[in-house]
Amino acid sequence: MASVFDYRRRPTLTVHVGELTIGSDSPVRIQSMTNTDTNDVERSAEQCLQLAQAGAELVRLTAQGVREAESMGMLRNSLRKQGCEVPLVADIHFNPRAAFAAAALVEKVRINPGNFVDPARTFRDLHYSDEEYRAELGKIAATLKPFIALCREHGTAVRLGVNHGSLSDRIMSRYGNTPQGMVESVMEFLRVFVAEDFHDVVISMKASNVVVMVEAVRRLVVAMDAEQMHFPLHLGVTEAGFGEDGRVKSAVGIGTLMNEGLGDTIRVSLSEDPVAEIPVARKLVDYITSREGHEPIVGDYCPGYNAVTPPRRAARQLMGCRSPWVISSAMPEEITDALKPDFYGEQLPDLADAGLLIITPDNDNIPGSLLQQLHELAANGSAQPVVARVHYDDADPEWLQVKAASDLGTVMMSGLCDGIWIDAPFADPNEVVRLSFGILQACRQRMSKTEFISCPSCGRTMFDLQTTVRKVQQATAHLTHLKIGVMGCVVNGHGEMADADYGYVGAARGRISLYKGKQCVEKNIPEDEAISHLVALIKSQGDWADP
Ligand code: SF4
DSSP, rough: OOOOSSOOOOOOEEEEEEEEETTTOOEEEEEEEEOOTTHHHHHHHHHHOOOOOOOOEEEEOOOOSSHHHHHHHHHHHHHTTTTTOOOOOOOSSSSSHHHHHTTTSEEEEEEEETTTOOOOOOOOOOOOOOHHHHHHHHHHHHHHHHHHHHOOOOOHHEEEEETTTTTOHHHHHHHHHHHHHHHHHHHHHHHHHHHHHHHOOEEEESSHHHHHHHHHHHHHHHHHHHTTTOOEEEEEOTTSSHHHHHHHHHHHHHHHHHHHOOOOEOOOOSOOOGGGGHHHHHHHHHHHHHTTTTOOOOOOOOOOOSSHHHHHHHHHHHHTOOSEEEEEESSSSOOGGGGGSSEEEGGGGGGTTTEEEOOOSSSSHHHHHHHHHHHHHHTTOOSOOOEHHHHHHHHOOHHHHHHHHHHHHHHHHTTOOEEEEOOOSSSSSHHHHHHHHHHHHTTSSSSOOOOEEEOOOTTOSOHHHHHHHHHHHHHTTTSSSSSSEEOOTTHHHHHHHTTTSSEEEEETTTTEEEEEETEEEEEEEEEEHHHHHHHHHHHTTTTOOOO
16 A cells, blocks of 8 residues: 555556646646536637636547547547547446447547446335456456457446445445445446556546545555556545635545645546636645655654554543544634634643643654654644644645645545644634635534535536525524535436435436435425525425524
């Protein structure tokens, strides 16, 4: 496993995507996806240009069918005529014919092992005998081989993109909707690519739950290493949302893995104009990769993750607090009960008396330095609660979000730390406190507000996603401990909102379906009535509280 203590990229194969290379010694590539109708060639080409000008090194477009794949061919020609060489990636679900069409027309094709060969999920509890299971694997190889041959012929790269929540019934029957299920799903495909001696393959393992996404990627690396596979990784948190939440979730998930040397291309998925994704991704890559060649971190530490989690939780419990603490240097003004720091203002000088140990980084590799200290404390048997304090000079909210969420998210994801203290004297204290709670929520360690799981939108989206997410948020943001999915389409949406408590999903143009967990409870509601139906649904389940 790559290590957070010595920032170095995991060595990989070099994958060729047109003239662009991914993996190995290539820089970490930044990419995004259009949210236009792919068949609207003019608008889609315009958005590709905007993304390329903003710094996207690859642009993905949705290709629901052969027609969209062919439109991508046309818009690729249009881009090349305009002097734009950005490689295009066709995003395929459920439709191998579209993948075959795209493989001859664009530089890269993304297929989803959860639905490329296996039929659409039924969410039924199916059982496969070993023989039936083997027969299904045979079908995968039979479908993939001609696709691989076509990609080889045209020099087209492939992304195997697994999403938590869109695993096939077959994988679910053996492994459940788990990180291990995600790994098995992709490994079955990878073995066919390796057997066919085709290596221009990039892998992604995405989830809206950051903890699941991080675990899935770590497990994948272990599984690939065991079979001497060295494919590059595409990192991203799906349905991360928008604004600060979207940036924080992405920075915690992508940042934790990048800090371990993983990741060769990234996409920050935001429910915003896709152009807004690029500067966030740029900051994340620049911030983390700037650590390359840092001074060695010295000291004893116990490698491995979560090995000593229980004593830390026990330490907090001894002090009457089960959740990790939030500490704030400056006194925030707009404090609600849910977002009230545990220690701030005049309490700060007494933290040591309260029994807390404050650690600070002493190396440019901030998470590496903090984790080394935490491991050392754990190895020495210390049960004293520990808070990680990091100083940032940034006043710019986006820079602070990226830096603090990737550093402290990495530390909190280890399970070894009991609290965070973002010391940012030039930033707004209210924003700093909100950011601190956001980091703990992204790590699923302290839930302080409703979590919105919203897809980034694409050519399949059935409504104006940004406006709708804001409306849903306005109606429900005061609720705590709920997860609400707002998904643009029913094709992927209800599967990919994963563990959301409620779902608001585009069923058709102007029509919405509502979900309670995975169950569709109301279908095809007119869009202008859907929010009030959602509120009524939440009330009927006893999950509502008046603001
Ligand atoms: S949920 Fe549907 S609309 Fe949203 S990004 Fe995924 S495929 Fe596109």
